[in-house]
Amino acid sequence: MVLVLAIGDLHVPYRAPDLPAKFKSMLVPGKIQHIICTGNLCIKEVHDYLKNLCPSLHITRGEYDEDAQYPETKTLTIGQFKLGLCHGHQVVPWGDLDSLAMLQRQLDVDILVTGHTHQFKAYKHEAGVVINPGSATGAYSSITYDVNPSFVLMDIDGLRVVVYVYELIDGEVKVDKIDFKKTGTATSHSAH
Amino acid sequence: MFNSTSGNNKKRVPDWLNSSLWSSSPPPPPASPSPKSSPNDVVADRGVKSTPVTSAKSSVQEAEESKYEPPAPAPPKVAVTAPPAVVVRAEAPKVEAQDPLGSQGRYYSSKEDGARSNVDAVADTASEASAAVKVSSPVSAARPASSAAEDISRQAQLLQELSRKVINMGELRRLASQGIPDGAGIRATVWKLLLGYLPCDRSLWSSELAKKRSQYEHFKEELLMNPSEITRRLEKSSLKNDELDGEDKGFLSRSEITHDEHPLSLGKTSIWNQFFQDTEVIEQIDRDVNRTHPDMNFFSGDSSFAKSNQDSLRNILIVFAKLNPGIRYVQGMNEILAPLFYIFRSDPNEENAVSAEADTFFCFVELLSGFRDHFCQQLDNSVVGIRSTITRLSLLLKEHDEELWRHLEMTTKVNPQFYAFRWITLLLTQEFNFADSLFIWDTLLSDPEGPQETLLRVCCAMLIIIRRRLLAGDFTANLKLLQHYPPTNISHLLYVANKLRTHPAG
Numbered sequence: 001m002v003l004v005l006a007i008g009d010l011h012v013p014y015r016a017p018d019l020p021a022k023f024k025s026m027l028v029p030g031k032i033q034h035i036i037c038t039g040n041l042c043i044k045e046v047h048d049y050l051k052n053l054c055p056s057l058h059i060t061r062g063e064y065d066e067d068a069q070y071p072e073t074k075t076l077t078i079g080q081f082k083l084g085l086c087h088g089h090q091v092v093p094w095g096d097l098d099s100l101a102m103l104q105r106q107l108d109v110d111i112l113v114t115g116h117t118h119q120f121k122a123y124k125h126e127a128g129v130v131i132n133p134g135s136a137t138g139a140y141s142s143i144t145y146d147v148n149p150s151f152v153l154m155d156i157d158g159l160r161v162v163v164y165v166y167e168l169i170d171g172e173v174k175v176d177k178i179d180f181k182k183t184g185t186a187t188s189h190s191a192h
Numbered sequence: 193m194f195n196s197t198s199g200n201n202k203k204r205v206p207d208w209l210n211s212s213l214w215s216s217s218p219p220p221p222p223a224s225p226s227p228k229s230s231p232n233d234v235v236a237d238r239g240v241k242s243t244p245v246t247s248a249k250s251s252v253q254e255a256e257e258s259k260y261e262p263p264a265p266a267p268p269k270v271a272v273t274a275p276p277a278v279v280v281r282a283e284a285p286k287v288e289a290q291d292p293l294g295s296q297g298r299y300y301s302s303k304e305d306g307a308r309s310n311v312d313a314v315a316d317t318a319s320e321a322s323a324a325v326k327v328s329s330p331v332s333a334a335r336p337a338s339s340a341a342e343d344i345s346r347q348a349q350l351l352q353e354l355s356r357k358v359i360n361m362g363e364l365r366r367l368a369s370q371g372i373p374d375g376a377g378i379r380a381t382v383w384k385l386l387l388g389y390l391p392c393d394r395s396l397w398s399s400e401l402a403k404k405r406s407q408y409e410h411f412k413e414e415l416l417m418n419p420s421e422i423t424r425r426l427e428k429s430s431l432k433n434d435e436l437d438g439e440d441k442g443f444l445s446r447s448e449i450t451h452d453e454h455p456l457s458l459g460k461t462s463i464w465n466q467f468f469q470d471t472e473v474i475e476q477i478d479r480d481v482n483r484t485h486p487d488m489n490f491f492s493g494d495s496s497f498a499k500s501n502q503d504s505l506r507n508i509l510i511v512f513a514k515l516n517p518g519i520r521y522v523q524g525m526n527e528i529l530a531p532l533f534y535i536f537r538s539d540p541n542e543e544n545a546v547s548a549e550a551d552t553f554f555c556f557v558e559l560l561s562g563f564r565d566h567f568c569q570q571l572d573n574s575v576v577g578i579r580s581t582i583t584r585l586s587l588l589l590k591e592h593d594e595e596l597w598r599h600l601e602m603t604t605k606v607n608p609q610f611y612a613f614r615w616i617t618l619l620l621t622q623e624f625n626f627a628d629s630l631f632i633w634d635t636l637l638s639d640p641e642g643p644q645e646t647l648l649r650v651c652c653a654m655l656i657i658i659r660r661r662l663l664a665g666d667f668t669a670n671l672k673l674l675q676h677y678p679p680t681n682i683s684h685l686l687y688v689a690n691k692l693r694t695h696p697a698g
Contacts, residue, residue: 001418001419001421003455025458026456026457026458027458030471076383085354092392100698106533121443122443122446123441123442123443123444124441124442124443124445125441126441129444148372153454153455153456155420157420157421157424160424162420163444164449164454164456165446166454175449175452175454176447176448177446177447177448177449177454178444178445178446178447179447181426182449185391
């Protein structure tokens with residue numbers, strides 16, 4: 001049972017002052033084992049905050065990040081799953097699922113986590129699953145102003161992943177869940 | 193009244209208690225063929241260790257603690273030499289002679305008991321002691337010459353008692369309180385009976401055991417699952433399990449969750465929240481289990497046996513903590529658990545050894561039930577809390593040995609909480625080596641007065657035995673002595689403890 005937080009596009013302080021209070025009250029240290037961050041934090045204070053939340057922090061570079069040292073892409077293995085991380089502004093057209101699928105095949109991962117569009121998405125194709133955690137602060141994106149704050153928490157348990165989607169809609173936290181299993185080399189999806 | 197050649201007839205301590213025999217001096221070495229006929233010889237032997245068997249006391253005057261090595265849990269062998277330890281003057285047997293323990297005595301220091309009954313010596317002078325006590329053969333004719341034989345006989349009696357259809361608990365208690373011999377591997381069964389885990393009626397054993405063991409498995413299954421597994425199980429029951437492989441591409445469908453059941457939930461009823469709150473307790477349990485008895489291969493080390501034992505300890509403590517949210521886990525519970533698990537796991541009966549974890553859990557609960565209040569911090573100052581128990585110990589000491597009490601608490605200001613806290617909460621497991629603490633537990637568990645009362649008497653006896661050193665010491669010396677209790681002759685200690693009963697034994 002490994003809890004992995006996927007979060008990104010906070011754009012603090014330029015487009016948003018901070019995480020919503022309701023999100024902050026839920027994100028306490030000690031529960032999460034890994035954090036994968038798509039990028040665009042943008043400042044060091046946010047990095048420190050995330051590091052405090054969980055010492056195992058993986059970040060890729062977004063175009064507005066002040067720290068130029070973050071890598072463009074990153075892959076890691078958690079349990080039975082290979083995860084890939086990339087901010088997403090490099091993949092054009094932005095948010096295009098086929099292009100992202102190309103990146104996924106390139107990185108050879110089961111789950112690809114990207115951001116940049118500030119819209120939550122969870123999409124499946126033959127090569128694997130693409131997850132976009134959206135923007136945790138609800139900052140406006142290059143495409144739209146209409147953004148709900150959101151992030152994703154994955155519970156990786158053996159060959160199964162339960163994805164909990166946290167969204168702030170009209171001031172209330174709404175949590176949904178998505179379930180999928182990995183069978184053999186390809187991920188398969190079980191509906192419920 | 194005693195033939196008191198003793199000059200010290202002060203009211204402070206009864207003479208029988210004041211005798212040199214109580215000072216835990218080392219028994220004479222078995223190799224020496226000549227019976228110690230004079231205390232002077234014995235004095236010279238003070239520093240020598242001896243085998244457990246020929247243990248009887250030498251009438252050493254000094255209340256010096258012996259370098260006596262408690263026997264390992266292997267049955268003591270036959271006495272090396274015939275010459276026994278203490279002779280008793282065949283005088284009018286005193287009240288102590290009727291001591292109920294005396295007739296059979298501890299199997300590894302049997303003769304002392306009889307000897308004590310006629311002790312007159314004052315601890316002070318060798319000459320007086322020599323007049324009073326001589327070392328020689330056992331007192332009563334009834335007593336066998338070698339304590340090993342006695343041990344075997346007690347073992348036989350225990351086995352006989354255990355083989356009855358309905359076990360006579362009173363008789364079992366009586367036999368067990370003298371010490372359970374290690375040879376027959378019966379300690380596990382005896383303890384289970386004493387703790388009420390096994391009923392007296394043998395025919396009910398298998399059904400009781402099966403019931404309890406399955407109950408424990410059920411507890412484990414219920415309580416030791418992590419939230420991921422729980423949600424998966426709940427889902428399995430509600431959703432169809434087939435893989436919908438129809439779509440190879442597409443947006444993954446979302447489903448709502450019920451009752452706030454997500455990992456970051458802060459709801460009181462959320463299984464996730466409870467899980468994370470329990471994590472702290474589990475970490476504490478983990479830490480303590482890893483450092484239980486690091487010197488014993490059974491508990492510590494890299495062997496898979498040790499690891500599986502540690503896992504068992506951990507499981508028991510976690511299940512206990514979850515079933516008892518009021519008290520959860522407190523440091524020290526692992527120490528009380530350890531001897532129980534060790535004995536049950538080492539049961540020669542394979543079937544029992546395999547189910548040791550379940551059996552230990554219930555016996556642990558039973559044993560702890562009398563002492564639970566000691567672990568609850570809120571109850572510290574209450575009538576049932578640890579402070580009150582320590583006060584009772586203090587009063588017990590005052591009743592039996594006022595001089596010592598005064599010296600300790602008034603003069604040197606050694607607050608009993610400094611030493612008695614650990615003695616009482618951990619049931620003396622930390623004060624003696626493992627083998628000795630098993631013998632002490634034999635007495636604690638079998639005494640009809642109950643473990644709480646017996647424990648206090650044993651603690652009081654521990655103080656009285658080293659009274660000489662305590663009286664001579666200041667705060668620092670006494671505290672050091674009491675916090676690192678010197679090795680002592682266990683049977684002697686238990687004999688003295690027995691003497692402290694409120695209703696006289698004789």
